[in-house]
Amino acid sequence: MNIRKGNKKITSSQKTVVILATMDTKGVECDFLRKEIQSLGFNAFLIDISVVGVTNIEVNIYKDEVALEGGSSMAALLEHPSRQEGSEVMVKGSIKLMNQLIANQKVDAIVSLGGTQGTNNGCKVMQALPYAFPKLMVSTMASGDTSAFVGIKDITMMFSVSDILGLNPFFRRILSNAAGAACGMAESYQKIKFAEGKPIVGISNLGVLTQGTVKAIELFKQRGYESIVFHAIGSGSRAMEQMMKDGIITAVFDYGLGDIADALYDGVRAADVERLTVAGKLGLPQVIVPGGIDHIGILLDEPNTVPEKYKNHQYSYHNPVIFVPRTNGDEMIVIMTEISKRLAHSKTKTVFMLPTKGVSSYSAADGDLFDPKSDHVLQLAVKKLLPKTIELIEMDNNAEDTAFVEKAVDTLISLIEA
Missing domain, CATH: 3.40.50.12030 (Uncharacterised protein family UPF0261, NC domain)
Structure with missing residues (x-):
């Protein structure tokens, strides 16, 4: 069943890392990543950008709301499912939600994981976020030419080595490393500060x-x-x-x-x-x-x-x-x-x-x-x-x-x- 017990409020003084992914196909991996982030003393905040499949883990912002923020509805997207249209809507909605969270100082880093499509969507969202806000993409595509994914933004690409398809001893360690990297960047995150009144x-x-x-x-x-x-x-x-x-x-x-x-x-x-x-x-x-x-x-x-x-x-x-x-x-x-x-x-x-x-x-x-x-x-x-x-x-x-x-x-x- 689709779990809708999301809690969008972030009240803890702990720093928060967003996990952005298609939770229908990457739910097990995202749930493990959440626990790793929490074990390091950070909050994990999950945003689901899946469309067609069923999400079986608890998330903070469910895909219905992401779709609405992207200018559509989940019902409309499911009438005639299209990967291209679904991606455009979910990316647009995620960008809007993330920039609101950042502007309100509610989140401190973002990590996403995916294959070809997931990397494209996750990085499109990251390309629309402010410079210096920590961005980590765990991707099967990260060992090739990543210029299209990184663009001109400070996105850190991390090669997943194996496909992102279930947990095993090796991939648990990769996700643990990703949690450490995202939390480390969130912890060391400094706002851009320049001398007042002086042009850069x-x-x-x-x-x-x-x-x-x-x-x-x-x-x-x-x-x-x-x-x-x-x-x-x-x-x-x-x-x-x-x-x-x-x-x-x-x-x-x-x-x-x-x-x-x-x-x-x-x-x-x-x-x-x-x-x-x-x-x-x-x-x-x-x-x-x-x-x-x-x-x-x-x-x-x-x-x-x-x-x-x-x-x-x-x-x-x-x-x-x-x-x-x-x-x-x-x-x-x-x-x-x-x-x-x-x-x-x-x-x-x-x-x-x-x-x-x-x-x-x-x-x-x-x-x-x-x-x-x-x-x-x-x-x-x-x-x-x-x-x-x-x-x-x-x-x-x-x-x-x-x-x-x-x-x-x-x-x-x-x-x-x-």
Whole structure:
């Protein structure tokens, strides 16, 4: 029979871990996980997101309520059962319920478990939760490419090794480990706290700009500003811009734009279509440097080889399987055209800074991809294509030179404090 003895009230002072799963097929495992969490001195709060099957364990929020929060009813979902429709409704309802619990400071972590569908649904819910709220997914899918499940959120993926289908001595230990991990994260959970009244600076970075980024972090700190650095390889840039939307980041030193180059030339660091538009739309102060567009990151099928397409380019290797061809003059124009198009949203508080002696360590005078002719083409393209609403500062430096980084930091702070 379906057990409906749920208790949605959380009154204990103990910290609470949510268990989110299809309790019809994962009930035995979730009940064991609950007991493990409780044995560690924490509350366990079960949310059932099953649809078709029968739930035989006690839960805190039953599937009927999840469906209602998701904009449907269990009766409607069961008229013509559809995995896709059921998942959409239950995910939507779970997101709403979880964010209410988090906003009211009722829960401290979430753990979910599942196979292909369960991982997809559990992670969709977690992707909609705030950054830094502890999220653990115990999954049969966790040893493969988990990028679609993790997205740009801080989800911890734990490989279940065996299928999640009944208890045995091995899987009991896996669930016990999961309980320990979730409770540990709940116990150590700290709210994000920043200096009052001081904007948080988001910095995009690439490995070929790291020395400049380290210097920028120091300079911002000396002036009383904290910063968060993001690896500009697609997912990192998306996370930075999501934090702008969330109000966490309120000023930007966009130092690495190699993901724009890769988006145009099928590189491994490719940005999405929204990249470099968010700060402008929000009106955030930003200093932009075309750092890292002097090369593309190409993932090789065979280590240390040269793709036919790039045999006439200067090239190097970031590592044995990441091939980095130099972007020539024509490619620089294409990349700058795209950058300018995306910056059309930036009407105020935006400065574009161009180092004329190379936009990364690769194109410095002693770098593997030194090519002053292509750099000169970039300079001309910037002057021609950059939107007139954006101030341009050119400096006779490499992007990592101390003088250039100091000027970038000073410029951004002047935009912040204007």
